Amino acid sequence: MAVKSSFSNMILALGCICLVCSALLGLVNHVTAEPIAAANLAKTNSAIKAVTPEFDNVPSEEVMTVEVDGKEYKVYPAKYQDKIIGYAVEVMPTGFGGVIDMLVGFDAETGIIYNTSVISHSETPGLGAKISDTGAGSFRAQFDGMNPAATKFMVKKDGGDIDAITASTITSRAFTSGVAQAYKVYLTIKGEDAADVVTGASNQNWEE
Amino acid sequence: MAGRWKLITKGFVKDNPTFALVLGMCPTLGTTTSAINGMGMGVATMCVLVLSNMVISAVARFIPDKVRIPSYIVIISAFVTIVQLLMQAYLPSLYETLGLFIPLIVVNCIVLGRAEAFANKNGVLDSACDGLGIGLGFTLSLTVVGLVREILGSGSAFGWKFMAPDGMLLFVLAPGAFIVLGYLMVLFRKLTTK
Amino acid sequence: MEYILIIISAVFVNNILLSQFLGVCPFLGVSKKVGTALGMSAAVTFVMALATCVTYLLQYYVLVPFGVEFLQTVCFILVIAGLVQMVEIIIKKISPSLYQALGIFLPLITTNCAVLGVALMVVQKQFTFGGEAHMLNLGQSVVFAIASAIGFGLAIVLFAGIREQLELSNVPKQFKGVPIALITAGIMAMAFMGFSGMV
Numbered sequence: 150m151a152v153k154s155s156f157s158n159m160i161l162a163l164g165c166i167c168l169v170c171s172a173l174l175g176l177v178n179h180v181t182a183e184p185i186a187a188a189n190l191a192k193t194n195s196a197i198k199a200v201t202p203e204f205d206n207v208p209s210e211e212v213m214t215v216e217v218d219g220k221e222y223k224v225y226p227a228k229y230q231d232k233i234i235g236y237a238v239e240v241m242p243t244g245f246g247g248v249i250d251m252l253v254g255f256d257a258e259t260g261i262i263y264n265t266s267v268i269s270h271s272e273t274p275g276l277g278a279k280i281s282d283t284g285a286g287s288f289r290a291q292f293d294g295m296n297p298a299a300t301k302f303m304v305k306k307d308g309g310d311i312d313a314i315t316a317s318t319i320t321s322r323a324f325t326s327g328v329a330q331a332y333k334v335y336l337t338i339k340g341e342d343a344a345d346v347v348t349g350a351s352n353q354n355w356e357e
Numbered sequence: 358m359a360g361r362w363k364l365i366t367k368g369f370v371k372d373n374p375t376f377a378l379v380l381g382m383c384p385t386l387g388t389t390t391s392a393i394n395g396m397g398m399g400v401a402t403m404c405v406l407v408l409s410n411m412v413i414s415a416v417a418r419f420i421p422d423k424v425r426i427p428s429y430i431v432i433i434s435a436f437v438t439i440v441q442l443l444m445q446a447y448l449p450s451l452y453e454t455l456g457l458f459i460p461l462i463v464v465n466c467i468v469l470g471r472a473e474a475f476a477n478k479n480g481v482l483d484s485a486c487d488g489l490g491i492g493l494g495f496t497l498s499l500t501v502v503g504l505v506r507e508i509l510g511s512g513s514a515f516g517w518k519f520m521a522p523d524g525m526l527l528f529v530l531a532p533g534a535f536i537v538l539g540y541l542m543v544l545f546r547k548l549t550t551k
Numbered sequence: 552m553e554y555i556l557i558i559i560s561a562v563f564v565n566n567i568l569l570s571q572f573l574g575v576c577p578f579l580g581v582s583k584k585v586g587t588a589l590g591m592s593a594a595v596t597f598v599m600a601l602a603t604c605v606t607y608l609l610q611y612y613v614l615v616p617f618g619v620e621f622l623q624t625v626c627f628i629l630v631i632a633g634l635v636q637m638v639e640i641i642i643k644k645i646s647p648s649l650y651q652a653l654g655i656f657l658p659l660i661t662t663n664c665a666v667l668g669v670a671l672m673v674v675q676k677q678f679t680f681g682g683e684a685h686m687l688n689l690g691q692s693v694v695f696a697i698a699s700a701i702g703f704g705l706a707i708v709l710f711a712g713i714r715e716q717l718e719l720s721n722v723p724k725q726f727k728g729v730p731i732a733l734i735t736a737g738i739m740a741m742a743f744m745g746f747s748g749m750v
Contacts, residue, residue, distance in 0.1 A: 159424045166416075166428050170435035171622060177439045178621040184446035192449065248677055269453065274390055274529045379729050382579065383664040387572035430632055434625040442621065457671055460624045464662045466576055531570045532744065535737030539730040546725045 192268060193225075200254025200264040201227035201235035208237060215334050222334045225252075233257045238334045239268075242327035245319040247271030249280065253331035255297075260335060262295045265328065277320030288314045288321065292328060302329035361486045368490030374467050375498035375538075376545040381467045384458050385499060386534040392515045395503025396496060397451045401440050402462050403492025409433045409468060410476040410488035417477035429472045434463040467491060505537050554694050557678075561698035563746040567665055568706040569739055574665030577656065578707055579732055583718075588711035590653050592704025596697060598638055599666050602631050603696035606670040607689055627670050628661075635661045669699050710739065 190209060197208050208225035215222050215238075227235040237254045250268040255261070267289075272278045279288055291312055303309025304321050313321035374380045381402070388398040412432055420428045441459050444452040452459065462468065471491055476484040507513055510528030512520030527533045561567065568574050577591060606627045614620050639657050643650045650657070660666060673692040677685060687695060713735055722731050 155421070158421045162420045163424045163428055163431075166420075166431050170431050170625065174435055174438055174621055174625070175619075177442050181442040181446040185442070185449075188446060188449040276526070379579065380576070382575040383572050386575060427629065427632055430628055431625060434628050438621060438624045441624070457668060457675070460671060461573075461664050461668060463624055463628050464664050464667050466662050469662060527741075530744070531572070532737040532740040534572065535733045535740055539726075539733030539737065542730040542733065543725045546730070 196252050196266045196268050197225050197227065197237045197254075199266045200237050200252045201225075202229070202256070202263060204229050204234060213338075215337055217330075217333050217337050222330075224334060224338065227254075227257075235263060236335055236338060238331040240327040240330045240334070242323040242330065244270060244272050244323040245277050245317070246273060249320075249323055249327060251280075251324065251327050253292075253328050255332070255335045260297060260332075260339070262292050262297060262328070262332075265289050265292045272320045273317070277314065277317040279314045279317065280320060280324050288312070288324070297328075297332040297335075302326065302332070361483065364483060364486040365490035365493065368487075368492070368494030369497060370494075370549060372491065373494045373498055373545070374491055375495060375502075376542050377549075378467075380470060381465050381495060382538075383461065384465060385502060385538060386531075388455055388458050389499055389503035389506055389534060389537075390529050391507040391511065391513075392500050392504040394451070394454050395499035395501075397448075398455055398458060399492070399496025399499040401444065401455070401459060402465060402467070403489065403496055404440055405433065405436045405462050406468055406471060406492040406495075407485050407488035408436045410471060410484040411481050412436075413472045414476040414479060414481045414484035425477070426469075426473075429469060429477075430463070433468050433472065437463045467495065502534075502538055502541060505541065506533060509533070509537070553691070557691060557695050558698040558701075561695055562702040562705060563743065566702045566706055566743050566746075567669065567699040568703050569736070569743045571668070573668040574663050574703050577659060577663055578703075578710065578736070579729060580656075580659075583711065583714055585708060585711040585715065587652065587656075588707045589704070590649065591656055592700065592707055594638065594642075594653060594657060595660055595663065595665065595703060596700035598631070598634055598660050599669055599696045599700040600693055601638075602634050602666055603670050603673060604689070604693050605630050605634070607673060607692050610674045623671075623674075628667060631666055631670070632661045665699070665703055669696050706739065706743075710736065713739075 194207075194209055201208070204227035206226075206228040208227050211226055211228075213224045213226065215224050223239040225237040225239070226233045227237065234257050235254055236257060237252045239250070239252050241248045241250050243249075247270070249270045249272070251270075252266045252268065254263040254265070256263055267281050270278070270280060272280065283289060300311075301309040302311065302325050304311045304313040304318060304325055306313060306318060307322070309325070311321070311325045313325075368374070370377070372378060375382075375385050384398050384402070389395040409429075409432055413429055416432075437460060440462070441452075444455075444459065471488060475487045479487070504514060506528045507515075508524070510524050510526060510530075510533060512518055512524040525533075528537060565571060568578055574595075577595075609626060609630065610620075610623065614623060614626065635658060638660075639650075642653070642657070673687050673695060678687055678691075678695075710732075714732065717731060717735070726734075
């Protein structure tokens with residue numbers, strides 16, 4: 150029933166199939182490129198919305214890049230009536246299973262943490278993945294409304310102020326150090342000295 | 358029409374890919390952390406199955422026997438990529454949850470298996486029904502495994518949390534997948550062998 | 552030093568089979584005898600290392616520069632299929648007895664999710680070995696592939712040993728075969744979970 154397996158036939162058949170498939174894929178890729186970019190943007194935008202007070206600009210279009218300690222961080226300014234009311238700082242600490250892509254929103258004036266959100270992570274389900282949980286009593290709830298200037302950003306086990314997730318110390322440490330890094334970025338934007346911020350990322354003893 | 362209906366329903370129990378044929382184990386274990394994830398994976402696989410079965414059935418006559426398998430592989434992987442791109446664009450959260458397992462549909466023994474065993478010998482519509490049947494059976498088993506793991510491990514069903522405590526964590530992790538699947542298979546056997 | 556971390560992580564902590572669920576079909580099919588399991592793992596190791604090397608180069612020197620990353624799945628699986636064919640021909644010439652022993656399992660390596668899985672992982676995921684997350688370079692990728700294959704082999708061979716014992720035990724009728732194998736695998740997976748936190 151199949152065509153004879155001569156060399157030229159084989160090449161022709163395989164070649165045709167590859168060509169048609171590649172063309173089809175190219176087409177679909179082209180068509181979906183925009184929705185994919187839009188979906189990614191929507192994710193970032195909704196995360197920004199969650200961590201800053203109500204704004205009327207499009208923060209993702211006004212993204213700034215701030216350099217702290219040799220690393221670059223993206224900062225999304227939230228504006229209301231042309232006045233900057235909040236900064237959403239994107240940090241990517243290394244967690245247990247991979248990179249944690251997270252946003253920390255600071256009130257522009259006071260530096261109080263408005264909220265945190267996690268864009269993506271690869272932590273263990275049921276354990277480290279609890280960094281995605283929100284609501285009263287969740288790990289992230291303790292960061293809402295926190296004053297970074299008065300907080301030791303390390304888990305209680307390491308002598309800091311942060312309650313870790315049970316049995317997920319590494320993930321909790323990573324998230325906490327992410328928040329501390331974000332605060333450093335915020336201070337840098339405000340032009341203040343970021344050297345005193347304890348990040349807990351390096352296991353140094355907290356001095357002062 | 359009765360024949361076609363039979364093609365579709367046989368995939369549910371008699372030829373259930375997971376419990377009867379023991380095929381497609383990797384995604385069954387890897388994507389069933391919740392009922393929705395399992396269902397999503399099943400539907401994605403089903404789409405690839407139906408589409409590739411149809412195309413392969415249509416062009417099987419023109420493909421020389423020696424390049425049969427590579428040709429099928431190209432066709433299947435093309436559809437997998439299309440499904441992948443569409444999911445990335447329109448179902449981004451499911452796409453992220455299923456992660457690596459979406460491109461792995463291409464090596465899901467079920468897809469290539471059906472192409473070899475059925476699609477290259479039968480008509481387009483029959484092959485589509487066969488793909489649909491097996492795909493639905495696969496989706497069913499994935500959803501069931503996912504549901505059991507979700508209920509036991511997270512205290513929720515289809516995302517709706519009905520138990521305040523979280524349930525036994527083990528079931529959402531790797532060992533739980535193996536164990537749940539093993540016990541479900543025993544249950545399936547008990548129910549199907551009279 | 553990083554290579555040691557990669558190896559330990561891939562073999563024990565994130566065992567490709569017991570914690571990533573890749574390569575389960577051959578796992579359930581081949582692991583009935585220790586001898587076949589060993590042969591299978593050797594073949595898989597070879598194919599995985601070679602495939603990862605080729606697909607890595609393909610990704611970064613062809614797919615990315617030409618902007619056709621969407622052809623990734625198609626190209627990768629074709630490379631793997633081709634390599635398996637090649638390995639089959641070579642083994643047939645070099646050692647016909649090994650070829651006989653492996654039988655049907657050799658072409659089945661093509662559909663082994665582990666091979667495609669590892670090839671995709673090294674070009675898609677960022678790895679965190681004792682520090683910052685980053686993508687692997689070619690050398691690290693190949694080491695990762697070999698280590699993953701060793702992890703696969705370890706799981707399969709251990710399992711074959713257990714299964715040989717299971718054959719002689721009194722297993723309830725409905726559990727015989729695949730179900731008891733799955734449950735045993737689950738317990739093994741639990742044991743391997745004990746390695747987590749090692750890196």
